[in-house]
Amino acid sequence: MKYNFDEIIKRSKTNSKKWNSTYYKSLFNNQEDLLSMWIADMDFRASDGIQNRLKKLIDFGVYGYGAIDDEYYNAIIRWNKFRNGWEVPKDAIIYTPGIVPAVNYILQTYTNQDDSVMIFSPVYGPFKRSIINNKRKVxxxxxxKDEENYYSMDFEEVEKLVKEKDVKMVIFCSPHNPVGRVWxxxxxxxxxxxCLRNNVLMVCDEIHSDLIFGDNKFVSYGNxxxxxxxxxxxxxAVSKTFNLAGMQVSNIIIFDKILREKYKNTMALYNILA
Ligand SMILES: Cc1ncc(COP(=O)(O)O)c(C=O)c1O
Known part of the structure; x- marks a missing residue:
């Protein structure tokens, strides 16, 4: 099915965070002449397949609490197999309403107050804010960065820092927002x-993994x-790939049963279990 990427859809009069100038100016010290390029939210309409499925729901007209069924899990498993070549065990998938909330739940589940949590800067802002808000140390x-704006790491230095600061968790962005590296x-x-050598839990945010350009090849942590x-x-999450951020649907994949049960306990605490 062909999609018209040239259609210009005006969102300025909608309640979009990206385009509502009162909203975004307040985030950037009320500066003038800002461009709406500060948030990963595209101006494309959802595809016909998604629109048709949602129309069915609208025609049905009841929006009560929904359980997560096999159709949902199978869609995630199929898509991941198609994109990344490995099969997510169904049990490992835990629906969570958004990756940013998930990062907060993960911090609360596996770290304690004042624990050190590592990020690789520059990186997506809410990682740092979530660590601070949860009273952990960043x-x-x-x-x-080299002269061609290519970003990399010195692994010896990373490990040195992990040991020095007694890091308990790493929040890694793969591919990396904003530096654009596909690791x-x-x-x-x-x-x-x-992480393994130093008893550190590795959290890998792969939200941008379907949007890969050029010769880059994405490797999932699940590979x-x-x-x-x-x-x-x-x-x-499906939010970046299909431009569905407003739906607030994300999937947290935890392979190890004990780690998974701990996360599920946190979900139960917030009454979010699927
Ligand atoms: C790296 C990264 N993680 C998470 C998010 C947001 O995820 P969610 O809307 O599911 O909270 C974004 C949005 O831009 C992002 O760039």
Whole structure:
């Protein structure tokens, strides 16, 4: 089915955070002449398939509490297999209303107050805010940038920092927002190894993983060996790929049963269990 990417859809008079100037100016010290390029929200209409499915729901007209059924899980499993070549075990998928809320629940589940949590800056702002809001300590490793604006890491330095600051959790953005790096398998394994060696939980936010350009090849954390998978959590969502951010649907994938039960207990606390 062809999609018309040239159609210009005006959203300025809608309640879109991206386009509502009163809203976004308040975030940026009321500066004038700002461009609405500050949020990963596209101006494309949802595809016909999505529109048709939603129209069915609108025609039905009842929007009560819904359970997560096999149609939902199968869609996630199928899409992941198609894109990343590995099969997510159904049990490992935990629906959560948004990755940012999930990062907060993850912090609350696996770390304690004053624990150190590492991020790789510059990175998506809510990671740092969530760590601070939950009264954990932010440990920032500054990514290295060369003259061609290519970002990389010095793994020895990363590990040194992990040890020095007694880091308990790493929040990793893969692919990385905003530096645009699609991490190689080797880079991903290096970080995963550092985490494993130092008893650090690895949280891998893969929300941008379907939007890969050029010769880059995305490697999911789920493509790695079981020993890494069992020490990690993948955060994923349909919101960027299909421009559905307002739906607030994300999927948290936790392979290890004990880690998964802990997260589910937090979900139960907030009454979010599917
Ligand atoms: C790296 C990253 N994680 C998470 C989000 C937001 O996720 P959600 O809307 O599911 O909270 C974004 C949005 O831009 C993002 O760039």
């Amino acid at each position: 440990v920032e490793y500054s990514l290295l 190689t398998k080797e880079e991903l394994e290096n970080i995963a190894d550092i 790695l060996d079981e020993k890494y998978r069992n020490n990690g959590i993948i955060c994923n």
